[in-house]
Amino acid sequence: MAANRWLATGNYFTSYQEEQRIFFTHLDRSVFMVFIALLFLWPYFFTLSNKYMLVIDNILIAMVAILGLNLVTGFAGLISIGHAAFVGVGAYTVASFARVLGDSHVVVTHFWPLLILLAGCTGAVFGAIVGLPALRLKHLYLAIATLSFQMIFTWTINFMRFFDQGQTISVGRVFWFFGKVARKQHYLFWYYVALILVIGIGLMIRNLMRTKYGRCLVAVRDNDRAADAMGMHPGLTKVYAFAVGGFIAGVAGALHAYLYRGVGIESFSLHESITYLAMAIVGGLGTLHGAFWGPVAIKMLDLQVEHLAEVAGEMLPANMNLATALRPLTFGLVIVLFLMFEPRGIANWWRIVRSYTKLWPFRY
């Protein structure tokens, strides 16, 4: 009987290579392709105001960062409270070029793809260095080591004249094939760059997870004694996890620097690190698509809180800024609620929806 390649009617695999596929049916693949195409095409049909474009860009950059954090904390189980610092390392790599060569030097404006890659590499180097304590430390102690990196990073930038003591270092507008990316296209341009990177990195992580380089991460998370007995070096595996996580964070940092056309320390503070961790938890640790849900949920929540504050603000004395008060409140509440009721995050809802629709309309 010929296998139906459009609908999953049964298991028709005849070789192990067939079982390695990401998409088991043509339908799955087509839905995915159409979805990606829509992401690329929608800007031709709608125009969003800069305010909302910025939110979307921010979400995509956060997705890149969370893909890295999810690898370290979700897959490898190493709590990292210094992820914003790794993102900062990437951003400050770009900033240091702008600082030395001038913010509109050709390297900064024309060779930005290379700079993004370089920012990733710096992130990887710092990641590996910060990961070194993982050779000795475990669990919360390791988390404190990453926290100390966050502290050292903020402190160093704040006191370095080279980085203007953490004040904004501007980065010039970039060039693309059609010339300088103008003010009007800026957000759209970076939307596409970030989108391509999110899809690219997402697919690569998906690939990694079906090879030994991904399995070894989950192995050290689940049981590093057994991982050791299976012939992998648990310490080095953790350092490797930090390096890859650092690379992805560095890429996110460079994107951030270019999007805001400047780098300031306040975007890479401890507060941001915890926000990243919250995004990873709300999205769902240890699942690939959790890295996409988390940033969307948290940033959307942020937007809603702002709306709410505006509405409620009219009924209150003018000198109160409700948004500043409401934001940490809702934010904290959401994290607590998720940890209590859905520790596996939004990714779990997605799993439930999928397994339900797979068999729909039958219940068995």
Place this chain on the structure above:
Amino acid sequence: MTSLSISEVTLTFGGLNALTAVDMEIEPGLITSVIGPNGAGKTSLLNCISGFYHPTRGNITYGDRSLTNASPHSVSILGIARAFQNLELFSGMTVLDNLLLARHKNLSYSFFQALFFSGKTSRVEAQNRAYVEDVIDFMELEPYRKHTVGSLAYGIQKRVEVARALTLGPEVLLLDEPMAGMNIEEKEDMVRFVLDIQKERGTTVVLVEHDLGVVMDISDQIYVLDFGEVIGAGKPEEVARNPKVIEAYIGEE
């Protein structure tokens, strides 16, 4: 075949001697059992061989390689695999993934080939998957291939533990109480597997076990430990007659 020899191994924790001058010669291709009352140092001995502990004094050699200060991952790469007493499985993963992890050192493709899941990556993965399927077939784990290990029954998990050690393709297999806590049918199954591992695969088996009936039946060679010392060694029938062994097990008259 390479033989594993343990000479004068002493393991001390503070003032406590877990092992005192233990001498053992593990013959290749045979089933060697280590028995003894609780706390005799059997698991400590296995931990020393597999690199989790390093002996305070003495030497462990495998062929011409010293294992005295080797780390667990280098021991496993030399071909000595270990199944743990208290299940040390990757409980969130499927049986298949658990076994594939044991193929880690045999998966020879680079990080960048893995990133793009190149043709070579796919091929090597498929080859090793075939190897894993062999072991699944051997250990009769077919129905549980895609099950999460944590959700399986204890007896099956024990079998997965042995299967995972076997997937490493070892020359020497260290089994730490593979039959503990099993019912009679599961024990019989496990005994059959252990015998098959030795006979069909030619693997040297080091078995730590409490069930004396099993040990006496299947071992080629037995070492008896008590308070960290070897009090008797030899063929099953010799050990059974050894007055020191009888004393350790059932006390003095």
